[in-house]
Each structure stands twice: as structure tokens, then as C-alpha cells.
Amino acid sequence: xxxxxxxxxxHDRSRVVGIDLTASRARAVSVGGGKVxxxxxxxAADDLALYLACDRRTPEAGRAGVALARKAPHSVVSxxxxxxxxxxxxxxGRHVLTPEAALELVAAKFREPVAAESDAAALxxxxxxxxxxxxxxxxxxxRVKLPLKGSAAAPLxxxxxxxxxxxxxxxxxxxDAPAGDVLKMRPPAGxxxxxxxxxxxxxxLTAAVVAVDRDAVRLGAVGCWPRVxxxxxxxRLLDALADRCVRLCRRDPRDSADAxxxxxxxLDDALDRARAGQxxxxxVRTAHWFQDLIQSPEEFDANCAALAAAxxxxxxxxxxxxxxxxxxxxxxxxxxxxxxxGLARLxxxxxxxxxxxxxxxxxxxxxxxxxxxxRWLANDLPRAHLDSVIALERVAAPAGRxxxxxxxxxxxxx
Numbered sequence: 167x168x169x170x171x172x173x174x175x176x177h178d179r180s181r182v183v184g185i186d187l188t189a190s191r192a193r194a195v196s197v198g199g200g201k202v203x204x205x206x207x208x209x210a211a212d213d214l215a216l217y218l219a220c221d222r223r224t225p226e227a228g229r230a231g232v233a234l235a236r237k238a239p240h241s242v243v244s245x246x247x248x249x250x251x252x253x254x255x256x257x258x259g260r261h262v263l264t265p266e267a268a269l270e271l272v273a274a275k276f277r278e279p280v281a282a283e284s285d286a287a288a289l290x291x292x293x294x295x296x297x298x299x300x301x302x303x304x305x306x307x308x309r310v311k312l313p314l315k316g317s318a319a320a321p322l323x324x325x326x327x328x329x330x331x332x333x334x335x336x337x338x339x340x341x342d343a344p345a346g347d348v349l350k351m352r353p354p355a356g357x358x359x360x361x362x363x364x365x366x367x368x369x370x371l372t373a374a375v376v377a378v379d380r381d382a383v384r385l386g387a388v389g390c391w392p393r394v395x396x397x398x399x400x401x402r403l404l405d406a407l408a409d410r411c412v413r414l415c416r417r418d419p420r421d422s423a424d425a426x427x428x429x430x431x432x433l434d435d436a437l438d439r440a441r442a443g444q445x446x447x448x449x450v451r452t453a454h455w456f457q458d459l460i461q462s463p464e465e466f467d468a469n470c471a472a473l474a475a476a477x478x479x480x481x482x483x484x485x486x487x488x489x490x491x492x493x494x495x496x497x498x499x500x501x502x503x504x505x506x507x508g509l510a511r512l513x514x515x516x517x518x519x520x521x522x523x524x525x526x527x528x529x530x531x532x533x534x535x536x537x538x539x540x541r542w543l544a545n546d547l548p549r550a551h552l553d554s555v556i557a558l559e560r561v562a563a564p565a566g567r568x569x570x571x572x573x574x575x576x577x578x579x580x
Contacts, residue, residue: 184536188367220258318552321363321374327534474508
């Protein structure tokens with residue numbers, strides 16, 4: 167008999183990883199050899215939910231926590247990212263956790279797939295985190311030995327990654343094309359301009375105005391609205407679905423922990439399908455009865471009309487107060503913000519003429535983070551959290567430039 171030794175899988179260590187961390191989840195992409203692929207962080211699942219199941223000896227991060235979010239909320243710790251560095255504790259089950267301790271449990275779990283894939287990663291964070299909170303997050307990453315080379319504010323990284331699309335009217339990176347919800351008024355113009363990046367997580371809806379110049383992208387006005395965070399939208403949808411169920415069969419799924427959890431588990435897929443214009447069927451199941459709820463995208467929009475109107479109004483009030491000489495050229499909604507019912511449509515309806523509204527794919531923010539890693543490795547960016555300016559890479563002088571003419575100078579972050 168021939169014996170062979172099982173060798174560990176061989177990874178291309180030249181690949182780099184970008185990590186998009188919000189109050190809802192961590193998401194990562196791996197970039198190398200001209201290819202971009204999602205990096206599963208929770209077994210086969212791409213996303214690692216920032217939910218901790220505390221009904222066991224050791225809290226477990228990810229889907230185990232999501233599975234208890236409605237069934238046993240007293241045993242779950244979630245929505246803790248915005249509490250980093252602030253006094254306060256979460257008591258769940260037999261455990262008492264600070265926000266930093268909760269984040270460390272999550273980071274330790276996604277550190278394994280990241281470190282197995284690459285020796286170089288970058289982290290992007292929501293703009294509502296203060297400098298001292300970012301420092302605490304980076305310290306947690308260091309404790310779990312995450313191979314971080316740098317960190318940045320998410321809207322700033324997105325604008326830097328897609329700057330060519332703004333300055334030169336080029337299409338988005340091939341592996342990062344918009345996810346289909348593109349509401350354009352006219353072909354893109356070129357030259358310096360302002361852009362708006364809208365994101366959403368369990369803590370809040372956020373928007374940031376970013377100036378895109380030839381030499382750098384600069385973060386301007388930032389808005390954060392917890393009253394229209396993702397958790398509020400999901401609560402509204404669950405209530406609307408439960409009311410529909412009562413009208414159909416005179417039974418309220420909120421009376422059953424299992425039935426409410428079952429509806430909650432179907433919401434993310436339902437939001438994606440509704441955004442794609444598909445009718446959605448959600449099943450409500452208990453031990454004694456069941457009901458199928460059919461919802462159209464228009465019904466989803468109607469259920470969240472007040473939230474969408476408030477969120478769109480807040481975004482455009484932020485832009486109006488940013489002191490821009492001309493309106494922004496484009497509004498980019500992340501995947502999480504773009505699937506909130508009715509939000510992209512209302513932002514587009516209220517936009518001044520000529521502004522494009524695009525919903526980015528799920529991995530766009532993580533891809534923007536990964537694009538910064540080679541620049542940190544080449545010492546082209548400062549070893550600090552980039553939360554105000556990201557200098558753009560120098561490019562070759564265009565044809566026709568007068569010999570000896572100096573190109574724009576790239577500046578470091580402050």
C-alpha cells in the first residue's frame with residue numbers, strides 16, 4: 167500500500183484582502199491576478215453577522231446569533247460597533263460583554279479565513295466612528311493578529327477606488343460594476359466633482375459628501391441617522407407582514423417566537439428579490455398552522471414609504487448644507503442601502519437634474535479597501551487611519567502635455 171501525506175491547500179500569498187466592517191456584518195473580498203472573489207467569513211456564507219449567540223458556554227458569532235435574534239433576543243448581543251470605547255456592557259445569557267469584547271470575538275472568527283488567504287489586508291469602517299473608536303477597533307484587530315496594513319473611512323475608500331469613473335467618465339472597474347439599479351440621466355461627464363456615498367447598517371443610515379479632485383479625494387459633510395437604520399426598516403417590514411397575516415388567517419406570527427424568527431430569517435433574501443423587481447413569498451410556520459404571504463415590490467415600498475421619505479430628505483438636506491458650488495455628479499448607494507425598499511427611487515426622484523444614482527454590488531466597499539493595500543505596502547499612503555483625505559495614484563502624463571510641465575502633486579492623508 168502506498169501512503170501519501172495530505173498537504174495543506176496552497177494559497178497565492180500575493181493576493182490581498184479588503185474587509186468591510188459595519189454594525190451589521192463583516193464582508194471581505196480577495197483580489198489578485200486580475201480577479202476579485204468574495205471571501206467566505208462564516209463557513210460557506212460570505213457575510214459574518216455581528217451577532218453573538220450567548221446561550222452557550224462560549225459566545226458564538228455569526229449565523230448562530232442571527233438564528234436567535236427574534237426567538238431569544240435576551241440571549242443575543244448585537245449592534246455593538248457604535249458603542250466601542252464607550253462605557254456600558256451587554257448582558258446576555260450567562261455572559262457580560264463590553265462592545266470591545268464582543269468585537270474581539272467576531273474579529274477572531276473572521277481572522278482565520280483572512281489570514282489563510284493573504285498576509286495583507288485592509289479594513290474600512292463607517293464614518294460615524296470617532297477617532298478614538300477607530301483606534302480601539304484597530305487595537306482589537308491587532309490583538310487577534312489580523313494582518314492589517316491600514317484602515318480607512320468607507321465612503322472615502324469607495325470614492326478613491328472609483329475616482330476614474332468620475333474624473334474621466336470611465337466605466338466602473340470590471341469586477342465592480344453596479345448591481346443593476348442604475349438610474350442615469352445622461353452619459354457621465356468628466357473632471358473634478360463631488361459624489362455622495364450612502365450606506366446603512368443596524369445602527370444607522372449614513373451619507374457622506376466626498377470631493378473628487380485630480381490629486382485626491384476629500385471627505386466633506388457626513389450625516390448619521392439612527393432612526394432610519396436597517397434594524398428600523400426590518401422592524402417595520404415584520405410588523406407589516408404580521409398585520410397582513412392577521413388579515414388573512416386571524417393569527418399573529420408575533421405570538422410565536424419560532425414564527426417571528428422564521429419571518430426574520432427570510433427578510434434579507436426577500437429584500438434582494440424585491441429590489442430585483444420580483445414578487446416575494448414568505449412562509450409563516452408554527453406547529454399548528456401555516457400561512458404563505460405574497461408581497462410585491464410595490465407593497466414593500468408602500469410599507470416603508472415613511473422611512474424612505476425621511477431618509478431621502480435627510481440625504482438631500484445634508485448635500486444642501488455641504489456648501490457645494492454645483493450639485494454632486496453621482497450618488498452611490500451601497501448594497502445594504504440600495505435594497506432598503508423605495509430609498510433609491512426617492513433619492514433619484516428628489517435629485518437635481520443630471521445626477522446619476524447607482525446601487526453598488528455587495529462587494530464594492532470591500533473591493534475598495536483591497537485596492538488600498540498595495541499602496542500601503544509600497545509606502546504610498548501614510549500608516550494612519552484615512553478619514554479625511556486619500557491621495558490618488560499618480561498616472562502617466564497624457565499625450566500632448568507640454569514637456570517639463572508638472573502634473574498635479576499627490577498629497578498624503580492628514
